[in-house]
Amino acid sequence: MRPVNLIPPELRRGDHAPLRTGPLVYIVLGALALVLVGVTMLVLTNNTISDRKTEVTQLHHEDAAAKAKAERLAAYTQFQAMSEQRLVTVQSLANSRFDWERVMRELALILPKNVWLTDLSAAAIQGEGGEAGGGGGLTGSVHGPSLELSGCTTSQDAVAGFVTALKDIDGVTRVGLESSVTGEASGGAGTEGGGSGCESRDSSTQFELVVAFDAAPVPIASEAAAEPTTAAPEAGAEGESEGSEGG
Numbered sequence: 001m002r003p004v005n006l007i008p009p010e011l012r013r014g015d016h017a018p019l020r021t022g023p024l025v026y027i028v029l030g031a032l033a034l035v036l037v038g039v040t041m042l043v044l045t046n047n048t049i050s051d052r053k054t055e056v057t058q059l060h061h062e063d064a065a066a067k068a069k070a071e072r073l074a075a076y077t078q079f080q081a082m083s084e085q086r087l088v089t090v091q092s093l094a095n096s097r098f099d100w101e102r103v104m105r106e107l108a109l110i111l112p113k114n115v116w117l118t119d120l121s122a123a124a125i126q127g128e129g130g131e132a133g134g135g136g137g138l139t140g141s142v143h144g145p146s147l148e149l150s151g152c153t154t155s156q157d158a159v160a161g162f163v164t165a166l167k168d169i170d171g172v173t174r175v176g177l178e179s180s181v182t183g184e185a186s187g188g189a190g191t192e193g194g195g196s197g198c199e200s201r202d203s204s205t206q207f208e209l210v211v212a213f214d215a216a217p218v219p220i221a222s223e224a225a226a227e228p229t230t231a232a233p234e235a236g237a238e239g240e241s242e243g244s245e246g247g
Helices: 023-096 100-110 137-141 156-166 240-246
Strands: 115-123 146-153 174-182 205-212 229-231
Touching: 100 156, 146 156, 156 174, 156 205
Parallel strands: none
Antiparallel strands: 115 146, 115 229, 146 205, 174 205
């Protein structure tokens, strides 16, 4: 015969006892799981915030150290900037100086024997210097140092040769002929109209030239005022005293 369990089902124990569960248990388990997840996320978030705060604190320390170092080196930076500025100023002053001594020396070397200068004006910038060129022609277009020469010679060919010789001076970019008159048009050498220092010379042609140094650096304004010079030399091979009287 098969055994029969006469104990009511609600009083039975063991594997054969029915499970007395309901939805409440699942709700509690779900709530516990949510709480666990929330606590885990809270802990992770707090740890992240703590790490970020530590990193921010470290960055603040590094920034303070960098600022302190920059303040200690500020004097060296200022000194370097001042040194570079002074170097630029010195270079600018050096580049703005025009070597008139060299130009005068080369002019004396290339001056032909049959050419006599009665007036010479030097200008460092446009608008300065003498009136040898009359202020027109090439004179008005020169933007750098220039020489204005007046004198006399024996012929127009000699004037052309002198213009060619002037181009051999280092730095000369242009040579302009302002005027060149021969014979009676110039007043005649030794006449009243020729009172330009050429009276005692065997000369029949008077000229006015402008020599331009356009490629030379233009001096700064403070030095340019002191740069122009005006003289009236007799630059020929002989008779300096006569040339100075004619200027």
